[in-house]
Amino acid sequence: MRLLILLVAFLPIFASVEFPEYAFPDSDYVWQHHNHEELKKVLDDTAAKCPDITRIYSPGQSVEKRELWTIEISDKPGQHELGEPEFKYVGNMHGNEVVGRELLLVFIPFICEEYLNGNEAIVWLVENTRIHIMPTMNPDGYAIGRKEFDETGRNQWVNGRANANGIDLNRDFPDLDTVEFENPENNNHISMALNKIGHQLQPETKVMMRWIDENPFVVSANLHGGDLVANYPYDSSFDGKVHYQKSPDDAIFRELAMAYSTVHAHMSDPDRESCDTTSDDEFENGITNGADWYPVPGGMQDYNYLSSNCFEITLELGCDKFPQASELQGYWKDNLPALLNYMAMVHVGIKGVVVDSNGEGIANAVISVKTVVLDRNDKIEDVIPIEHDVTTAAMGDYWRLLVPGPYMVTASAEGYKSTEKPCWVDDDSTATICNFALADGNDLPNF
Structure with missing residues (x-):
């Protein structure tokens, strides 16, 4: 629409x-x-x-x-x-x-x-x-x-x-x-x-x-x-x-x-x-x-x-x-x-806040988006990355303009475990809230 x-x-x-x-x-x-x-x-x-x-x-x-x-x-x-x-x-x-x-x-x-x-x-x-x-x-x-x-x-x-x-x-x-x-x-x-x-x-x-x-x-x-x-x-x-x-x-x-x-x-x-x-x-x-x-x-x-x-x-x-x-x-x-x-x-689009395990905003976290393509039965047919990321502001908040539809959104930051979640953008409202809480990932092995 x-x-x-x-x-x-x-x-x-x-x-x-x-x-x-x-x-x-x-x-x-x-x-x-x-x-x-x-x-x-x-x-x-x-x-x-x-x-x-x-x-x-x-x-x-x-x-x-x-x-x-x-x-x-x-x-x-x-x-x-x-x-x-x-x-x-x-x-x-x-x-x-x-x-x-x-x-x-x-x-x-x-x-x-x-x-x-x-x-x-x-x-x-x-x-x-x-x-x-x-x-x-x-x-x-x-x-x-x-x-x-x-x-x-x-x-x-x-x-x-x-x-x-x-x-x-x-x-x-x-x-x-x-x-x-x-x-x-x-x-x-x-x-x-x-x-x-x-x-x-x-x-x-x-x-x-x-x-x-x-x-x-x-x-x-x-x-x-x-x-x-x-x-x-x-x-x-x-x-x-x-x-x-x-x-x-x-x-x-x-x-x-x-x-x-x-x-x-x-x-x-x-x-x-x-x-x-x-x-x-x-x-x-x-x-x-x-x-x-x-x-x-x-x-x-x-x-x-x-x-x-x-x-x-x-x-x-x-x-x-x-x-x-x-x-x-x-x-x-x-x-x-x-x-x-x-x-x-x-x-319009999506917006939210990326925080750590203490609820503190994470600056410069990366927000990556993939467009979800649904078939006529609303089943996922494909997932296509939008090759353009945005980053969070100093307080951990972000805004991502998108046309209406379903998306998979990933928040990532150095030293934290990345998190992905589905976010749907409607065509009759303000930006969809899509918040993230990232767990500490410093104990992850380096490959």
Whole structure:
């Protein structure tokens, strides 16, 4: 069955909840493009209005020392709660692709406002998710693109795309795809020494790598512009050519992408006008495998997947990278339901805690999953490993996105006896709880 879950029907608690159609912001709201200082003010104003559920921080700076301001929204901001998944939205990686940046600067106060209004769906999300939102990853590139926009009333296709050093940040990450393609058994939590990367990483890239490494993110989206499609891994192909490059988690990635595209007002419409009239690209259901569109080595999307537990997709939010401010309201209406629906996907699959015999959480325990194939009599016909593991966070908790169905799940950790158990993922509820208690295995003989 389809995993696509509309937020208003995501949980029994949501069944009676209806969002007022585009009730936010107020009708007299002035739509605008925000410079770096104005961006920070939106975050500050939101934190002042919702101090109990927000925290503003910066994981680092750009080339020109602008802070990569981020806001955390949670019922216990500043701390990871046991069993609570962490989610992130990142905007404006390419400085002249501004729709995501501006949508997030409306989305942030929207979450605050609806929380204060007692909207049950938003309250549930805030109380059960640690949300991180970075409106701009490339403030220097934005300043370049904004300068041209202010002077001419438009922005060329590439001006401001790169950072202040002229580097495309979505080609700057360690190329973990190549490492994986050369060693297929090594398909997750890949790390590369800096001297093996082959080029000097940009400051923004280093900040993001550290941020990804230090937080147990589960789901993420990277907001771009220039087309209208939800793009999922792999973003690069083994031979550098255009063709479908399936990841071990292709099934759930397709559902993640459709959780956005099919709720967006136009993204999955087969009759919508193409952004590129010279291209034959047709995006069925409004989604595409990245390598099947065009290969992107060194991209942030695949880096998330191959270096950490985080499943990230790339959202192309429209043909015009730098639209007029008067057009932003239309983008908001088109994207709000999808932004919410995609965020809710952090709560699907399985989750649990891995503890030792004393009940203490085991950090960095490995969670391995096998898909159980049943015959028509519900007897096990086959068991197929999903060749991509996740690991537990510091408190021993983990989250594993999966499409509905039966699985065999194994928890293992150095010095402990591995444990395997069946776990079933339903299609009408939050993540199935699948906890593990591992016995000490230090007395086992070494073979």
